[in-house]
Structure formats: C-alpha cells, structure tokens
Amino acid sequence: MSATSDPDLLTVADSCLVLSHRLSEWMSNAPTMEEDIALGNIALDLLGQARGLLQVLGDEDELAYLRGPQEFRNALMCELPNGDFALTLLRLFFVSAWLESVWPALVTSSSAPDVRGVAEKAIKENAYHLRHASTWVIRLGDGTDESHRRMTEALDALWPYRGDFATSGWYDRIEPVLATATLTTPDRDAWTQRSSGDGWHTEHLGYLLAEMQSLARAHPGAKW
Amino acid sequence: MPQPEGERRDSWPLWEVFLRSRNGLHHQHVGSVHAVDAEMAIENARDVYTRRGEAISIWVVPSASIIASDPADKDELFEPALSKVYRHPTFYEVPDGVSNI
Numbered sequence: 001m002s003a004t005s006d007p008d009l010l011t012v013a014d015s016c017l018v019l020s021h022r023l024s025e026w027m028s029n030a031p032t033m034e035e036d037i038a039l040g041n042i043a044l045d046l047l048g049q050a051r052g053l054l055q056v057l058g059d060e061d062e063l064a065y066l067r068g069p070q071e072f073r074n075a076l077m078c079e080l081p082n083g084d085f086a087l088t089l090l091r092l093f094f095v096s097a098w099l100e101s102v103w104p105a106l107v108t109s110s111s112a113p114d115v116r117g118v119a120e121k122a123i124k125e126n127a128y129h130l131r132h133a134s135t136w137v138i139r140l141g142d143g144t145d146e147s148h149r150r151m152t153e154a155l156d157a158l159w160p161y162r163g164d165f166a167t168s169g170w171y172d173r174i175e176p177v178l179a180t181a182t183l184t185t186p187d188r189d190a191w192t193q194r195s196s197g198d199g200w201h202t203e204h205l206g207y208l209l210a211e212m213q214s215l216a217r218a219h220p221g222a223k224w
Numbered sequence: 225m226p227q228p229e230g231e232r233r234d235s236w237p238l239w240e241v242f243l244r245s246r247n248g249l250h251h252q253h254v255g256s257v258h259a260v261d262a263e264m265a266i267e268n269a270r271d272v273y274t275r276r277g278e279a280i281s282i283w284v285v286p287s288a289s290i291i292a293s294d295p296a297d298k299d300e301l302f303e304p305a306l307s308k309v310y311r312h313p314t315f316y317e318v319p320d321g322v323s324n325i
Contacts, residue, residue, distance in 0.1 A: 032236070034257050034268035041271050132267055139260070 007102045009115065011164075011195075013053035014074035017064060018205070019095055020046035021212050022082055031085055038132060042092070045125040052118030065216035069206045070199030075164035079205040080157075086140050086147065087154035093133035094158060097173045098165035099126045134177045141181025151183060159186045163194025238287040239265040241272075243279035249324060251283050259284075 023043035030036035054060040078095060082088045103126060106119035140147040155178070162170075171188055178185045195201070216222070236258040242251035254273050259265035265284040274282070293301060305311065 032258055034259065034272055037275075038267065038271040041275065128270075135263060135267070139264075 009053050010073045012102055013050045014072045015078045016046040017050035018074040019078040042129050049122045056114050065213045069201050076193055076195050077161040081204055086150035089133050089136040090154045093137050096126055096130040096133055101169055138181040141183045155183055161193050163192035236260050239284045240287050241269040242283040244281040
C-alpha cells in the first residue's frame with residue numbers, strides 16, 4: 001500500500017495507535033521530566049486520533065484489542081522498537097511529516113463529518129508534534145559528536161522503512177530539516193520496506209500487541 | 225564545591241515560566257522547567273504547564289536573570305507598608321461586575 005493523498009482510514013488509525021503505544025513505553029524513562037511529559041502528551045494526542053477514527057470504523061475496543069497482527073494496517077515504521085532517544089524522535093519526525101499531509105487530505109476528501117472532525121483537530125496537534133520532533137532532530141544531529149552519531153545511526157536504521165510515506169511531498173518536507181541537522185539524506189531511490197496491505201509486518205508488532213492487548217484479552221469486556 | 229545552578233554540566237539551565245490565561249490579564253509565574261535553549265524552554269513549558277488549557281501566552285525567562293530580594297531584608301522592605309491602611313482600595317465601593325481586581 002503506497003502513501004497516497006487519500007489515505008486508508010485504518011492505516012492512519014493503526015499507525016497512530018501503534019506509535020502512541022511506542023511513545024508510551026518512554027513514560028518514566030525519558031531523559032528529563034519535561035521530555036517525559038512531552039512524549040506522554042504526544043502519545044495521548046495520537047491515541048485520541050486513533051480512537052476517533054476507530055470509532056468511525058467500528059467498535060474501537062474490538063478493533064484495538066481483539067485484532068491480531070495480520071489484521072493491523074499501520075505503517076511499518078510505527079511498530080519498530082524505540083531504540084534510543086534519537087531514533088524515537090527521528091521516527092516521530094518522519095511519521096508526523098507524513099501525517100501533516102494525511103490530515104488535511106482527510107478533511108477535504110472524507111464524506112464522514114466524524115472523520116473531518118478528528119482530522120481538523122489532529123492538524124493542530126500534529127503541527128506541534130512535527131515541531132517538537134524536528135527541533136530535536138536538528139538539536140541532536142547538529143549537536144555533539146555523540147548525538148550526531150546516534151542520529152546518523154537512527155537515520156540509517158529507519159530509512160529502509162520509509163516506504164509507507166515515500167511521496168515527493170514527504171521527501172521535500174523532511175530533507176531541509178535533515179540538512180539543517182547536518183545529516184546526509186540517503187538516496188530517495190534506495191530500497192525500502194513497505195506494508196503490503198494484506199497484513200505483512202515486522203516481527204516486532206506481535207510483541208507490541210501482546211503487551212497492549214493482554215489486559216483486554218484476559219478480562220473481556222472489563223469496565224473501570 | 226557545588227557550582228551555581230545553570231553552570232553545572234550535568235544539569236540543563238533553569239527557566240522560570242509565566243502564563244497568561246486570557247486577554248486582559250497579566251502573565252503569572254507558575255513554576256520552572258529545565259531546557260537547553262529558549263525554544264526548548266517554551267516547548268517544555270507548554271507541555272508541563274498548559275495541559276489543561278491554562279494559557280494563551282507563555283513567557284520563559286532564564287532563572288539566572290531573576291534578581292531576587294534578600295529574605296533578610298524583608299522587615300525593612302515590607303514591614304513599613306503594613307501600617308499604611310490608606311493605601312488599600314478599601315475606602316470606596318467596587319461596582320458589581322468588575323472582575324479581576
């Protein structure tokens with residue numbers, strides 16, 4: 001499934017849900033208390049966006065907690081393990097740069113008022129995510145030798161998973177930031193993974209879902 | 225020997241955070257954040273102190289730029305005002321409907 005201007009709702013919802021879970025794994029482990037809260041805020045924004053779309057698509061709890069990995073349609077990059085802080089923030093930057101074009105497209109193309117409502121709210125939230133992530137990419141890329149090395153390694157690790165986002169608009173969005181961060185953008189034409197649309201994933205999603213879904217599966221229908 | 229806050233290499237500089245909750249009000253001090261630069265200070269202040277819609281404007285100021293009065297001077301600075309009740313606006317009625325006074 002390629003990134004298009006008219007994105008599949010389930011792809012967007014699952015990408016937000018899975019990335020939200022990855023960011024929530026940083027809670028109590030971020031480099032500073034301030035960043036811990038920042039990542040938590042972003043995770044909650046993404047969770048809210050995912051919920052809004054899943055509610056349109058069906059029963060949000062069933063969709064989030066009772067589907068297996070093969071039924072998820074998230075962009076592959078979202079499910080990769082967090083790695084270090086550099087990889088987490090570069091991944092957030094890449095995904096946010098994709099969502100920057102996704103949400104406005106949903107506002108104009110979707111016939112469902114609920115989807116348009118989610119998308120209009122998400123545009124502002126995503127603008128902040130993109131800003132926060134890009135400032136960190138620049139700060140670490142153009143920082144110390146150690147932070148530059150880590151950002152370079154993160155870029156090498158994530159580049160083969162950009163396939164779900166790889167439009168010319170996405171490249172045009174990210175390349176100036178990478179240049180400011182003194183990072184060398186790899187070749188646009190380099191080989192890339194991409195989610196197939198029929199449930200092909202990396203080996204990491206199953207573990208993520210096992211943790212995310214364990215409570216709901218152990219106690220079906222449980223209420224607070 | 226401990227160094228002053230903001231000069232330690234193992235800690236980011238401290239910034240004081242001021243929020244304005246709506247037009248017409250002044251910025252009020254709400255706390256502080258650590259950040260390496262002004263841009264990060266604004267973002268951290270946003271993330272830590274405006275989660276519940278508390279603000280429409282944020283100021284951040286390097287804590288090292290705050291000049292504070294000496295607590296030991298509090299008698300000579302503040303005590304004299306206590307005996308001057310005529311400075312308080314208690315000798316006229318505030319009309320109903322006037323807020324934020």
